[in-house]
Amino acid sequence: MKVGVVTFPGSLDDRDAARAIRVAGSEAVALWHGDSDLAGVDAVVLPGGFSYGDYLRCGAIARFAPMMQRVVDAANGGMPVLGICNGFQVLCESHLLPGALIRNDHQKFVCRDQRLRIENASTAWTHQYEEGQEITIVLKNGEGGYVADEKTLDMLEGEGRVVARYLDVNPNGSMRDIAGITNERGNVVGLMPHPEHCVEEGYGPTTDGLPFFTSVLREMVR
Numbered sequence: 481m482k483v484g485v486v487t488f489p490g491s492l493d494d495r496d497a498a499r500a501i502r503v504a505g506s507e508a509v510a511l512w513h514g515d516s517d518l519a520g521v522d523a524v525v526l527p528g529g530f531s532y533g534d535y536l537r538c539g540a541i542a543r544f545a546p547m548m549q550r551v552v553d554a555a556n557g558g559m560p561v562l563g564i565c566n567g568f569q570v571l572c573e574s575h576l577l578p579g580a581l582i583r584n585d586h587q588k589f590v591c592r593d594q595r596l597r598i599e600n601a602s603t604a605w606t607h608q609y610e611e612g613q614e615i616t617i618v619l620k621n622g623e624g625g626y627v628a629d630e631k632t633l634d635m636l637e638g639e640g641r642v643v644a645r646y647l648d649v650n651p652n653g654s655m656r657d658i659a660g661i662t663n664e665r666g667n668v669v670g671l672m673p674h675p676e677h678c679v680e681e682g683y684g685p686t687t688d689g690l691p692f693f694t695s696v697l698r699e700m701v702r
């Protein structure tokens with residue numbers, strides 16, 4: 481299986497995302513923001529970082545990249561797309577996911593090992609977890625506060641579209657402790673913490689992030 485990783489100017493975690501994809505058993509394909517050919521990939525990861533220097537708002541400029549027009553079309557056609565941190569911000573800015581990520585409520589960049597509960601283990605990126613499974617992966621963001629209006633939040637909860645929730649500490653003021661959400665179809669997932677940094681023994685606090693990448697690999701035969 482081929483999983484594309486889009487690099488924008490200012491992307492930081494594209495190499496780790498590619499490595500996580502390979503560790504899980506897929507082929508990682510580098511996709512450049514300015515190109516508009518998906519190169520035959522079966523899924524896409526939008527990695528973390530500071531696309532376009534976070535100017536204006538995180539993800540606001542990346543949304544207009546030529547490659548993003550292709551990704552939006554492919555996602556609407558059912559292709560699995562995972563946005564990690566800055567990638568989650570790009571997915572909200574692209575309207576593939578509802579709501580927005582705003583500056584952390586304490587106004588500081590946060591970097592910590594974060595405990596989460598997987599709330600939805602049926603998406604393209606989470607079906608190798610158990611529903612309710614508690615994991616610890618790293619978190620690092622400046623604009624990670626998830627916000628949406630009450631109606632949208634109720635809709636996300638009612639439809640089981642909250643994918644992961646913060647446990648112990650809400651690190652950024654996210655409404656209803658939301659760490660990740662999915663679209664109606666379950667192929668597009670946005671997640672604020674970083675599973676790609678937690679896939680190998682000896683690097684990161686755990687290997688709890690690996691099932692995101694094995695899920696999409698098995699998605700093709702599910």
Ligand SMILES: NC(=O)CC[C@H](N)C(=O)O
Pocket residue numbers: 527528529530531534538564565566567620621622623624
């Ligand atoms: N780790 C990241 O992807 C950071 C995303 C974004 N630049 C922020 O600070 O919120």
